[in-house]
Amino acid sequence: MKHLALALATAGLLAPAFAAPKKAPAPKKTAQQILAGSPASHWRALDPENTLLMELASGQVLIELAPRFAPAHAANIRALARGGYWDGLAIVRVQDNFVTQWGDPDGEDAAKARPLPASASPKLPAEFSVPLDHVGKSAGFARLPDQEGWAPRTGFAEGFPVAADPKTGKAWLAHCYGMVGAGRSDAVDSSNGTELYAVIGQAPRGLDLNITVVGRVLKGMEHLAALPRGTAAMGFYDKPEQRTGIQRVRLLAQLPLEERPALQVLKTESSTWTQLLDARRHRGGWFVHSPGYIDVCSASVPTRPTPQAPK
């Protein structure tokens, strides 16, 4: 009967701080109004050298790499894409409230495994964190005033959710919804970017600092999150025919200009992003209780179609 009206829509688009005052006035602008009023300079184009386009029968998935946090993995993933490594491979695992994972179904069988392109490396260092000073103000780190339990410091840098610990001097990408990581086995340096996963449920923050996070899904999460769950252990598919085939994965730089998605990403160092987060902390309208808080995984950085130049 009730359609949860606008309220839930707004909640879904964005959502309230420990350090922030609990009874702040409701913001004057809605998220939509803040976005509509944002200056062009608060948006950036996709970097063709750092953006992957994965094509599935159901649609396109756009993934932004995070070379500041995982430089060796990002470089290897670029080489794998340029070599057509994933073309014809498959989504092999979908575990409810956890991850969707793709790669070579025969990857563990040396006789059948797809060879890596010559320019890609079979072995990379673990890239679980970077020194905290790599993610300082110079890298546009926008720290959240809100405190959480998983890490002493959180915020956003270059569009990614980041956690950090001044005591250890480390910063790392947080395992939020839509983040993409590189599967590994027991050895910390056993990932090479061939097998990737995207988070499709509650942020599994216990994985933070345990695995290399390589980027995030900018667009097309629904093509990864709405897949049938695998019924074998850990959500792997029982039968090859249950897998979802990957048509191809390319770096945008490999594609003709007209085939590249015309999208922009909001800069997380912009005041527009700060305003959006604040609008989510301090709710009005349908909301009768304003949480006064937000956590690093409860807001994702918006994209928009690239505005057409006036003719």
Add this chain to the structure above:
Amino acid sequence: MKHLALALATAGLLAPAFAAPKKAPAPKKTAQQILAGSPASHWRALDPENTLLMELASGQVLIELAPRFAPAHAANIRALARGGYWDGLAIVRVQDNFVTQWGDPDGEDAAKARPLPASASPKLPAEFSVPLDHVGKSAGFARLPDQEGWAPRTGFAEGFPVAADPKTGKAWLAHCYGMVGAGRSDAVDSSNGTELYAVIGQAPRGLDLNITVVGRVLKGMEHLAALPRGTAAMGFYDKPEQRTGIQRVRLLAQLPLEERPALQVLKTESSTWTQLLDARRHRGGWFVHSPGYIDVCSASVPTRPTPQAPK
């Protein structure tokens, strides 16, 4: 190539505290071993008067109601199920990383809306919270030592994730993955349980204290979370044929004994649950970093098939 091995499986099943020591020794037992060793008395049967069975073409969804937190809604939902209210209605909305919602697609059209069973009420009070003393030790409240930003106190009661604020004297069900709520429009008392939603993404904790939470999905979340996302505003489906039909919804009490799922739920007041949470805070094996922390939405209470009595 790497299948994220056991590590991610364990992470998915369970995952680490602010107040807990950061360098506690790795637990001696895995989650599987803790569950396998749990005494029969740590498990409870499903309450036939408080458990709904929703049947979809893809399978069954089992929902446990929370009468301690939403007594009027739970009673109305019982009456709606007994009256066959949802039979032949539909899932009308799936918004990625937010909610799957079901009810009467014609609910807002008085001429076409399905009438309520005589025993159900069209109007209920808002049930956004209960007095904190309703969720004390007598109700089996198992408080988490771990601090989070959304609420000053969290824990589990009767199988549900609970948040509370001693200053306001309120306790409420937390919007975690799999929780079920009652859609409302602008008026706080505009929900009556006919239109329900389940959380299918990152916990939208900003909804806490803004809407009545009525229970949680015990089993079958994959049938709600893997549905195609709606492409109209807020994830509603554009066309009636895109909706997923609901075959029927029944209280277990309405079903013959042999049709009731033979499941048990772990008691959250049991030491087995405490041990599971601790195993998730303090990780070993594949994990090289143990978070020493858990939040109320990062662990869900297990179910198991009812053990067969020895013959």
